[in-house]
Amino acid sequence: MTATDTHRSIEAIWRIESARIIAGLARMLRDVGLAEELAQDALVTALEQWPQTGVPDNPGAWLMTTAKHRAIDRLRRHQLMERKHEEIARELEAEQADAMPRFDAMLDDDIGDDLLRLIFTACHPALPAESRVALTLRLLGGLSTAEIARAFLQPEPTIAQRIVRAKRTLAEKQVPFEVPRGDELAERLDAVLGVIYLIFNEGYTATAGDDWMRPALCEEALRLGRILAGLMPRQAPVFGLLALMELQASRTHARSGPDGEPIRLLEQNRARWDRLLIQRGLAALDRARQLGGDAEPYTLQAAIAACHARANTAEQTDWDRIATLYATLATIAPSPVVELNRAVAVAMASGPAAGLALVDALRDEPALANYHLLPAVRGDLLEKLARHGEARAEFERAATLTRNARERELMQTRAAACAQHAPG
Numbered sequence: 001m002t003a004t005d006t007h008r009s010i011e012a013i014w015r016i017e018s019a020r021i022i023a024g025l026a027r028m029l030r031d032v033g034l035a036e037e038l039a040q041d042a043l044v045t046a047l048e049q050w051p052q053t054g055v056p057d058n059p060g061a062w063l064m065t066t067a068k069h070r071a072i073d074r075l076r077r078h079q080l081m082e083r084k085h086e087e088i089a090r091e092l093e094a095e096q097a098d099a100m101p102r103f104d105a106m107l108d109d110d111i112g113d114d115l116l117r118l119i120f121t122a123c124h125p126a127l128p129a130e131s132r133v134a135l136t137l138r139l140l141g142g143l144s145t146a147e148i149a150r151a152f153l154q155p156e157p158t159i160a161q162r163i164v165r166a167k168r169t170l171a172e173k174q175v176p177f178e179v180p181r182g183d184e185l186a187e188r189l190d191a192v193l194g195v196i197y198l199i200f201n202e203g204y205t206a207t208a209g210d211d212w213m214r215p216a217l218c219e220e221a222l223r224l225g226r227i228l229a230g231l232m233p234r235q236a237p238v239f240g241l242l243a244l245m246e247l248q249a250s251r252t253h254a255r256s257g258p259d260g261e262p263i264r265l266l267e268q269n270r271a272r273w274d275r276l277l278i279q280r281g282l283a284a285l286d287r288a289r290q291l292g293g294d295a296e297p298y299t300l301q302a303a304i305a306a307c308h309a310r311a312n313t314a315e316q317t318d319w320d321r322i323a324t325l326y327a328t329l330a331t332i333a334p335s336p337v338v339e340l341n342r343a344v345a346v347a348m349a350s351g352p353a354a355g356l357a358l359v360d361a362l363r364d365e366p367a368l369a370n371y372h373l374l375p376a377v378r379g380d381l382l383e384k385l386a387r388h389g390e391a392r393a394e395f396e397r398a399a400t401l402t403r404n405a406r407e408r409e410l411m412q413t414r415a416a417a418c419a420q421h422a423p424g
Contacts, residue, residue: 023114236293246281
């Protein structure tokens with residue numbers, strides 16, 4: 001194996017193992033920042049040694065052992081025992097030789113619980129939303145600062161500062177490394193799921209830049225969702241979100257053409273939809289319902305995605321069912337975006353005029369003032385009603401509002417098509 005191959009192997013191993021290592025260290029040190037630093041030290045050691053010695057048979061265990069030894073050295077050098085529970089500190093002061101093996105053993109216990117604690121810590125409400133996303137991708141996704149910056153089209157120093165501030169905030173506020181209980185669990189779980197879904201959505205349709213999608217972000221969100229489902233097997237919202245992401249991700253290969261241009265849902269080649277992801281999504285949806293999550297927002301959205309997944313052709317889509325599901329979603333989690341999506345479903349079920357009436361009712365909604373999909377949807381409905389001049393104006397407005405180059409090109413193309421049919 002060449003040095004380049006070894007480095008690629010190390011990168012892949014790190015992406016898989018880093019969260020487990022950081023979580024194990026964080027439980028003992030009660031400091032996420034220090035835990036990541038020690039895990040990174042182990043990674044640097046691997047990068048130095050493995051090209052000469054080869055990748056170990058159990059690389060994850062090697063990294064964990066190396067990180068543990070760094071942690072023990074740090075405890076000895078800097079007397080971090082003062083930051084531990086008083087009882088552990090007394091034991092370590094009295095029986096230093098016996099305490100270190102116990103420290104080793106504790107790091108190896110409850111890996112699943114450690115990951116769960118790390119997820120809730122990275123998504124703590126004390127952090128701004130953008131910091132939760134960056135820290136989650138760093139600690140649980142194993143992404144570098146440069147990768148996160150590239151994914152969200154942000155300067156690398158900006159992302160680095162967010163991560164540093166997030167870790168400092170967690171330390172200063174002494175955020176406990178734990179899974180909340182009772183009512184607090186539901187509140188915090190919403191934040192965790194929101195972060196994962198935000199990551200997925202940014203990958204599914206990029207907010208800005210030259211690419212229509214960023215599949216790597218979808219993959220990271222799916223991986224986090226699957227981990228969370230394994231760690232919280234009785235939480236319906238977790239399975240609702242997982243079902244939604246699996247079903248949405250199943251369309252990835254059909255959503256763009258050879259040159260990366262967007263392909264709209266009704267025009268996609270459904271033979272290219274991933275049947276395995278659809279099966280996984282439908283299974284997760286069934287699980288969410290079994291757990292009583294029929295009325296959960298993510299479950300309802302997953303049920304809408306399932307209507308598309310079950311239709312072999314666009315014409316077979318049950319738009320009446322989708323419109324009904326959106327109406328239910330609008331009562332449970334009301335938002336202008338949900339109403340806009342409901343208008344699309346109503347238009348498909350009852351005709352473009354019916355949908356346009358609902359869209360027009362949203363034109364003065366402040367939250368949609370600069371939302372490019374409002375004029376995009378309105379332009380689509382006007383085009384179907386053969387009101388080409390008005391449709392052209394809407395598509396042109398949508399093109400000026402979107403920050404995604406691929407979406408802008410699509411809107412401009414549709415505006416030009418309308419121009420050919422407009423009177424005069």
